Amino acid sequence: MELTTANAWKIYALGPSQLKPYLPRIFDRLKVPVDDGIWVETYVDQLGKKFAESVKVAGSLSGWDSVMKVCVEAGVFETMFSLVQHPRDDLETAVIHAIDCLHHLVTKANQAERSILLNHAVGCDALNVCLRILREHDLCIHRYSAGRMLRTLCSDLCYGTKLSAAATATAIESLCRHVLDDIHSYSRELIDPDKAWQAYRMTQHAVYTPEMASKYGLRWFGLTQELCMWSIHGMICLFPVPTKQHISDIVHSKPSILDLLLDIASVPRPPWYPETTVDQIATEILALMLQLPLTIIPGLEIPLDEKSKASITDDWNAVISVADLLLERPQWLPKILKTWRRLDKERLSELHELLFKVHSEWYGVEPDIDTMTSIYEYRGHMRVDILSIITTLTFADIDDVDLISLLRLTYEATKKAAPTSRDAEPTINTKEDVLYEKIEQTVSVFRVPMAVADIEEPGVTCDAVGQIAPQAVSAPVALLRLLTLLASHGVLDAAPTWAALPAGTADGTHLVHVRQILADDTLGRTLAVLVRRLAAQRAHGRESVREAPYTARAEYRQAAQLAAGLVAFDGATHGRWAPQLVGVRRELVLCLGNAAEMSNRVKDYGAAVVFASAALDVAGKAPRNEGITPDVVEKNVRRLELARASLERAP
Known part of the structure; x- marks a missing residue:
């Protein structure tokens, strides 16, 4: 032919x-x-x-x-x-x-x-x-x-x-x-x-x-x-x-x-x-x-063998070197603040107007009922991405003026975040703007590579490369890191005496807001909210245990990071708010132990060793009034022994 x-x-x-x-x-x-x-x-x-x-x-x-x-x-x-x-x-x-x-x-x-x-x-x-x-x-x-x-x-x-x-x-x-x-x-x-x-x-x-x-x-x-x-x-x-x-x-x-x-x-x-x-x-x-x-849980010292510690340290140093590079970029802070403020300024009515014109004015495909939901999900993703970036930067060589400049962003994000309870579902009478704000504020990141997403079920059969908690957890984690560093640098005690902000703080940062956030009564109310959110996040993990072990592990780990942040703040402030934080170390042990349990279930025994070791270390150092019972310790001993034995049997 x-x-x-x-x-x-x-x-x-x-x-x-x-x-x-x-x-x-x-x-x-x-x-x-x-x-x-x-x-x-x-x-x-x-x-x-x-x-x-x-x-x-x-x-x-x-x-x-x-x-x-x-x-x-x-x-x-x-x-x-x-x-x-x-x-x-x-x-x-x-x-x-x-x-x-x-x-x-x-x-x-x-x-x-x-x-x-x-x-x-x-x-x-x-x-x-x-x-x-x-x-x-x-x-x-x-x-x-x-x-x-x-x-x-x-x-x-x-x-x-x-x-x-x-x-x-x-x-x-x-x-x-x-x-x-x-x-x-x-x-x-x-x-x-x-x-x-x-x-x-x-x-x-x-x-x-x-x-x-x-x-x-x-x-x-x-x-x-x-x-x-x-x-x-x-x-x-x-x-x-x-x-x-x-x-x-x-x-x-x-x-x-x-x-x-x-x-x-x-x-x-x-x-x-x-x-x-x-x-x-x-x-x-x-x-x-x-x-x-x-x-690992950032900021938490974990007793490990030299080989495991060296591997984790290498990974840690690699990330911090990227954070240091970002801090060297001359406009990193104004750009982050600009992006966040743009999200704050957007209004639902404006978005409705823009979507209404997509087909008639720009000849795009007519948006459907899910388009606005997707926009608010993307907005939520952006917020927790930024909060995660801020958290990492606090472990690098960041200046106090930058910490102060980020205070209001993280405080407002913490304050505005929707309750994390999955039972608090919207009703037919829920206002549209409230509904979309809840969608935005309850988004989390559990990102797997696209090539894997096509063949696996994320959270169930595979783990995620990118994991960020919803705003109700990621915002407090970032805020606590700022507060802990400011407390350890003496800024928390000095701020009430300031007549003006230190030179170098970002535009839009105001002394009245900084004082309000750092006031004892504000901090006390904030800590009380965070303790409740900690328990709610651990409950999320419990809901995912049977059907999605990787998701459960991520949620337990995120709860542990919040608990570790509260413990670190308690240490940096020399126990000033200790009565409000009783039970936080117990929550930390429970979350670490549950993360170890999930790691054993998915046969990630190296991670199980890390989480179980951390749980036992925290339990051993916790005051008696934390209520960490012997059975909790015994569970983590068993988890650690199982993980180590499994690693020894591995080829």
Whole structure:
């Protein structure tokens, strides 16, 4: 059969054994196309449709069918990547079909096949090819398609596992700069009648004039920004999980990426794409880069053998080195405060108005009833990301004036956080703004790599790379760290005598607020609230024990971190509020012990040793009035012995 345009569908309809001899001839002609554009587009488009139908029938991750297998063996990945780099004007849509073809191939692939594709992608230098198209191509539909492919490479194929720290940093910097690039670039391009066709194709002709295309271009650029951010996220939130040292090496290769991520996080919500997640992804990436080791309770001394202690210390030092780098960036604090204040200033009525115009003014898909819920979930994610970042910074070399500047943010976040009880569900009479605020304030982070999320059930069968408690817990943890450091530095006692704030505090910090927060009666009321929240967070863990052991462990660990913060504050203030904090050490022991129990259940025996050892150490040092009974101690002895015995039996 001749390779004519009319025969394309017939050839691809052949069985794999009959199709196989045709593929080398087809792919050779596509790699360096000398045929007319219609021939090239037809053979790429028909193959893409064949792949798309296979995905539709069997679903994602179901494994390639026999036709896909022979295509991969014949070099379809290399062929399509060669084609996308071809400069011919008459191949503009063929290139888009080529990228669609690769998307279908990745979507259908199972885990083993995705590993095969990753090797093909690396052989094609796929990441740099896509970055170059994103940066240099004169058609926005190609830049968008490159963004789609980058997201697939980084999130689905885990391309970052094949990159050095320096190469990863270079890619992240390039993507960040594109996100912060001229937001009107697509819009200006699409006002040209000769280029407006791109928007027609993107929207299936819902946009049909250059003027409409130009307005839609603003929203389209926002979609590309999101693809870029998810690509960065995929290079940090990887599987296998990268070491803390690797993340540190990435940031040290190009510290400017910290500034760029902070800039992205602080960009105002665009009216043409109000449901954007770009700012939230940026804060989550920063939080992942600055996440302290999950196998410990920050600030709690744990008696361990030298080998275990050395491993944890190495991870700790790697994260703190990133925190120190962030503290060296000249505008880190104003940017964090700006982002937080932007969230504070947004009003539900404004968001409603923006969403109402998404379709009528910007030609986007009509938002549905879940869109506003998603926006408030993203806002909640941003808040706890920022609070987590602040907590980590307090373990680095942070100045007192910065601690003072962050006091009001963490205090207000603590004060406003919704109750953590899962029984307090909204009713039909709950006001809309109250409902959305509760959604925002009860969001937690339990992030697994995208490649893992497709095949595992997070919290049930796998652990998360990123774990942050809801605002009701993460805000107090951050606040207690600030208060503990200020107390140990003598600021808590000195503040009532100040006539003015120390030089260097951030704009918007006021002496009256600092005095109010640090007043004894305010601190007493705050501590009483935090003790109640501690018990509520431990109850959350108990609710997850049977069905989601990894989630339960995370919730117990987060409760333990809050308890440890209360204990540290008690020590820094020399027991001034000790009567209010009776029972906190018992809660700390219970939470640590339960985290050890969950670690044993999921066979993470190294973590079980850490948590059980910490529980026994705290129990041994606690006053008698804490009420830590012998049976609690005995349980943790058994947990520790089980974990150690299991580690000794391991090959």
